[in-house]
Every structure is written in structure tokens, then in C-alpha cells.
Amino acid sequence: MAKITKPLTNTEVKQAKAKDKPYKLFDGAGLVLKVRVNGSKSWLFMYKKPFVTKRAELVFGMYPSISLAEARELRTKANELLSKDIDPKEHKDEFNRQQQETLSNTFEQVAANWFQVKKTEISADYAKDLWRSLELHIFPALGKHPISKITAPLTIDVIKPIAAKGSLETVKRLTQRLNEIMNYAVNTGLIHASPLTGIKAAFKKPEKNHMPTLTPDQLPELMKTISYASIKIVTRCLIEWQLHTMVRPSEAAGAKWSEIDLDNNQWLIPAERMKKKRDHTVPLTKQTIEILERLQPISGHREYLFPADRDPKRHANESTANAALKRMGYHKKLVAHGMRALASTTLNEQGFDGDVIEAALAHIDQNEVRRAYNRAEYLERRRKLMYWWSEHIEQAQTGKLNKYNKGLKIIG
Structure with missing residues (x-):
């Protein structure tokens, strides 16, 4: 007959003392409290990897930062993944990687990568003007945002003050440049679709003024x-x-x-x-x-x-x-x-x-x-x-x- 593990109590977890060697207290269904010789306690999830018999461990975090109830919630989610043949440790690692990638791919960084390509297609003076416009009008508000968090309402709010001053040509150029940057992000696999495609419709069109010349x-x-x-x-x-x-x-x-x-x-x-x-x-x-x-x-x-x-x-x-x-x-x-x-x-x-x-x-x-x-x-x-x-x-x-x-x- 299979051994039945008695669930831990909050008191047992709290009063667990250090010993000469690290030891484990079992809560059942894979959840373990590991007590180290220095007295620190951490929650582990022990499981068998999908499709193989190899055993693995996933660290949930330290006690008391993570309570017994919270550790059990994490265990439930991990077991739900296992029921779908998803390795919870690999799932966590992938999530952390994506989070790190999201934080490193700020709008300013993606814009800088786009600019390295763009400036090979334009004159040096135009490139200087282009980058300066982003530094002046866009980066202070949006530069540190992850590219995946850029939205149309957020961007429109940034550009509205420029439009309010009547600088509609500047607005037109900025919306064009922003769309080019977001399209670059799409084409390099950073986002699935550009959220800024239609933002120019939020602003008045500049009046067409023919370049002054002579007859x-x-x-x-x-x-x-x-x-x-x-x-x-x-x-x-x-x-x-x-x-x-x-x-x-x-x-x-x-x-x-x-x-x-x-x-x-x-x-x-x-x-x-x-x-x-x-x-x-x-x-x-x-x-x-x-x-x-x-x-x-x-x-x-x-x-x-x-x-x-x-x-x-x-x-x-x-x-x-x-x-x-x-x-x-x-x-x-x-x-x-x-x-x-x-x-x-x-x-x-x-x-x-x-x-x-x-x-x-x-x-x-x-x-x-x-x-x-x-x-x-x-x-x-x-x-x-x-x-x-x-x-x-x-x-x-x-x-x-x-x-x-x-x-x-x-x-x-």
C-alpha cells in the first residue's frame, strides 16, 4: 500500500530547526520544505520529467517569503503543467528568459538597432535630424518602455503636446518614424504586430505648402x-x-x-x-x-x-x-x-x-x-x-x- 504523506502544518514549518545535515519535510504531491544547516528554509517541487523517468527539482523560493499556502498554489500550477506534459522548470526558465528579453528590448534600444539599418539608406545630415527628433520628442517618455508595452494610446499622449503647438509636420514625421521602428520590431520577431499603424489618424494633417521658389x-x-x-x-x-x-x-x-x-x-x-x-x-x-x-x-x-x-x-x-x-x-x-x-x-x-x-x-x-x-x-x-x-x-x-x-x- 502506497505511503500517505501527512500534510505539513504552519506550526511545523515555522518550528522546523536546523540539524547537523540538511533535511526535508514532505507536504505531499511533490511539495517539499528543505531545511539547511544554517536554518534557512526553501520550498522545492520534486517531480518526474515528462516523457522520461528522470527526476527533477524546481525551487519555488524561500520561507517565510513564500508561505505554506502560497507554496501549495505553486505546486498546483506545476502539477497542472505536468498533466499537459509540460516541464514546470523548463516553463519557468522560458518565462524568465522572455521577461529578461522584454526588459532588455526597450523602445530606445530597438530604435537604435533600427537606426543602424536606416542610416545606410539616407544622408548623414538627414540621419542626424531623424535621431535628434526621437531624442527630443519620444525617448524621454517612451525610451525605457519595453517594445512590447508600447501602445497607441500611450504614444498618442506623448505626441499630443507637439500637435497642440501646431507642429503638424513634426507630428507627421514622428508618426512615420515610429511606425518604421515598430515594423522593424515585427520583422525581427520582437512583437507580433505593430500597435501604431493607424496613429496618424489621431492628428490633423499638415497643410501642404509648396516649397518656396521663383518663376x-x-x-x-x-x-x-x-x-x-x-x-x-x-x-x-x-x-x-x-x-x-x-x-x-x-x-x-x-x-x-x-x-x-x-x-x-x-x-x-x-x-x-x-x-x-x-x-x-x-x-x-x-x-x-x-x-x-x-x-x-x-x-x-x-x-x-x-x-x-x-x-x-x-x-x-x-x-x-x-x-x-x-x-x-x-x-x-x-x-x-x-x-x-x-x-x-x-x-x-x-x-x-x-x-x-x-x-x-x-x-x-x-x-x-x-x-x-x-x-x-x-x-x-x-x-x-x-x-x-x-x-x-x-x-x-x-x-x-x-x-x-x-x-x-x-x-x-
């Missing part, structure tokens, strides 16, 4: 204003360089002397500095080479064409041209990026091939076959386009432009 017939007035403006030579050269080369503000401001190939009259911008992460070649014209000659005594011995005013070892800020245009009276009339739009409008009106214009602006051709084909063939056609554009700017600058040469059609 083609306003180019002469712009060149006249630049020529009379009280600005530093480097700033003047930066504005003219960007206007002639049709590149983005960050690409112009970060131009390096090592990127200039005067043997072939080309400016070779590496992929890591381009918005679309693709090498871009800009044919140099007589006018852009003259800008380089003006810069040579100023920065030819340095790394960057346009050194920063305070620290010449660094390049000028991409907002330098914008700030100068604003001081010249072009606030809300023209931004540095708008000079690309001015070039595009002018060249399209003059009848240049739209594909050649798009290639000059470093826009990505979605057709991969055409991209490979255009890279070589369009360079010479782009060179003609760039020559015409520089000549056009020079005519506007010298006052020789006759009402924007209307009616002139040059096919590049």
Missing part, C-alpha cells in the same frame, strides 16, 4: 540681389554652386575637394552623401570651375569646398544658403532647395528631355533597366544641359537675358 523670369532679379548682398564670399559661392549644379542643400554644403575631378570636369558625389544612396556625377561648366577658382585660396588646403565659419575643419551648415536668402529678403519666397525647382521649371519650359532633367536632379528612375542605360548615355546629354543652364544663369547675372529667352527651344 523663371525672376532669375535676373535673384542674381542681381545676390551680387549686391552683403554676405561672405564662401556663402555667395555656396548659393551660386547650388544654383548651377542643381544639387540638394546638404550635397552642396558637404562638397569635398577630393570629389572634384578637373581632368574630366566632373564632380563625383559618393552614394553615402546622396539622399537616394546612389553615386551622382555632376558635369562641371566654365562657370562652376570659376567658382572653384574663387574658393581655391580660401579652402583649397582644406577638406571641404565650403568650410564652416566657426570651425573650418567642418563643412558649412546646409541651412547656410537658406539663412542668407532670408536675409536678402527672400523669406517665404525662395529656399535653397527651391533653386532645384527653378532649374527644373526653366529647363522643362526650354524643351529639354524630361528624363535628362530628372537625371540631372538625381531623381531615381524606377525602371532598373533604364537606370543602368541612362547612367552612361545621359551623362553627355546632361553635360549639354548643364552648360546651357550655367550660360543661362550667367546671362541673367550680367543682364543679357532677354525676357528669359522665351521661344527658345533647345532639345538636350
Whole structure:
């Protein structure tokens, strides 16, 4: 006949004294109180592992932190797992591992991992702006939260004050970035689904404001204003360089002397500095080479064409041209990026091939076959386009432009 274990009483557990050797008191159904020689007491669960005859022990915890009643509740749960052929010790270890993983996968840590991938696809300046926006607006409130605990209501509460200030463009960018981070968490197996998919619907959409630019017939007035403006030579050269080369503000401001190939009259911008992460070649014209000659005594011995005013070892800020245009009276009339739009409008009106214009602006051709084909063939056609554009700017600058040469059609 099987031996029947008499359940322990609270008094027995409390009064159990230390002996020369550790010993055990049995409560039944696997629950054991182990008393050590130093007098400490711990609850153990003794059982047979599922599918094998091997015996195992699971430590529930110390007495009196865990009472007799609580130890019995833990025993019941462990036996319930065994009835389903689940090893309670392995179950506990897996739960602890998941808890530890949850605590280590904070939103900020996951965002940092996502950013390591994201920054390979964008320019350095944009990457800096992106990360700064998260540090400023998101991490203080959500950074330490486990990624699995991020919810839409919690996130919306964090963004609401930004929307209340009317910074709707910032809200739009933040919701986009938050969704990218959560999608990364889904794709790396940290969460099952993104809880932030629809949070942009909780905020007003920013009004679409077209980037301030000028009409083609306003180019002469712009060149006249630049020529009379009280600005530093480097700033003047930066504005003219960007206007002639049709590149983005960050690409112009970060131009390096090592990127200039005067043997072939080309400016070779590496992929890591381009918005679309693709090498871009800009044919140099007589006018852009003259800008380089003006810069040579100023920065030819340095790394960057346009050194920063305070620290010449660094390049000028991409907002330098914008700030100068604003001081010249072009606030809300023209931004540095708008000079690309001015070039595009002018060249399209003059009848240049739209594909050649798009290639000059470093826009990505979605057709991969055409991209490979255009890279070589369009360079010479782009060179003609760039020559015409520089000549056009020079005519506007010298006052020789006759009402924007209307009616002139040059096919590049």
C-alpha cells in the first residue's frame, strides 16, 4: 500500500530547526520544505520529467517569503503543467528568459538597432535630424518602455503636446518614424504586430505648402540681389554652386575637394552623401570651375569646398544658403532647395528631355533597366544641359537675358 504523506502544518514549518545535515519535510504531491544547516528554509517541487523517468527539482523560493499556502498554489500550477506534459522548470526558465528579453528590448534600444539599418539608406545630415527628433520628442517618455508595452494610446499622449503647438509636420514625421521602428520590431520577431499603424489618424494633417521658389523670369532679379548682398564670399559661392549644379542643400554644403575631378570636369558625389544612396556625377561648366577658382585660396588646403565659419575643419551648415536668402529678403519666397525647382521649371519650359532633367536632379528612375542605360548615355546629354543652364544663369547675372529667352527651344 502506497505511503500517505501527512500534510505539513504552519506550526511545523515555522518550528522546523536546523540539524547537523540538511533535511526535508514532505507536504505531499511533490511539495517539499528543505531545511539547511544554517536554518534557512526553501520550498522545492520534486517531480518526474515528462516523457522520461528522470527526476527533477524546481525551487519555488524561500520561507517565510513564500508561505505554506502560497507554496501549495505553486505546486498546483506545476502539477497542472505536468498533466499537459509540460516541464514546470523548463516553463519557468522560458518565462524568465522572455521577461529578461522584454526588459532588455526597450523602445530606445530597438530604435537604435533600427537606426543602424536606416542610416545606410539616407544622408548623414538627414540621419542626424531623424535621431535628434526621437531624442527630443519620444525617448524621454517612451525610451525605457519595453517594445512590447508600447501602445497607441500611450504614444498618442506623448505626441499630443507637439500637435497642440501646431507642429503638424513634426507630428507627421514622428508618426512615420515610429511606425518604421515598430515594423522593424515585427520583422525581427520582437512583437507580433505593430500597435501604431493607424496613429496618424489621431492628428490633423499638415497643410501642404509648396516649397518656396521663383518663376523663371525672376532669375535676373535673384542674381542681381545676390551680387549686391552683403554676405561672405564662401556663402555667395555656396548659393551660386547650388544654383548651377542643381544639387540638394546638404550635397552642396558637404562638397569635398577630393570629389572634384578637373581632368574630366566632373564632380563625383559618393552614394553615402546622396539622399537616394546612389553615386551622382555632376558635369562641371566654365562657370562652376570659376567658382572653384574663387574658393581655391580660401579652402583649397582644406577638406571641404565650403568650410564652416566657426570651425573650418567642418563643412558649412546646409541651412547656410537658406539663412542668407532670408536675409536678402527672400523669406517665404525662395529656399535653397527651391533653386532645384527653378532649374527644373526653366529647363522643362526650354524643351529639354524630361528624363535628362530628372537625371540631372538625381531623381531615381524606377525602371532598373533604364537606370543602368541612362547612367552612361545621359551623362553627355546632361553635360549639354548643364552648360546651357550655367550660360543661362550667367546671362541673367550680367543682364543679357532677354525676357528669359522665351521661344527658345533647345532639345538636350
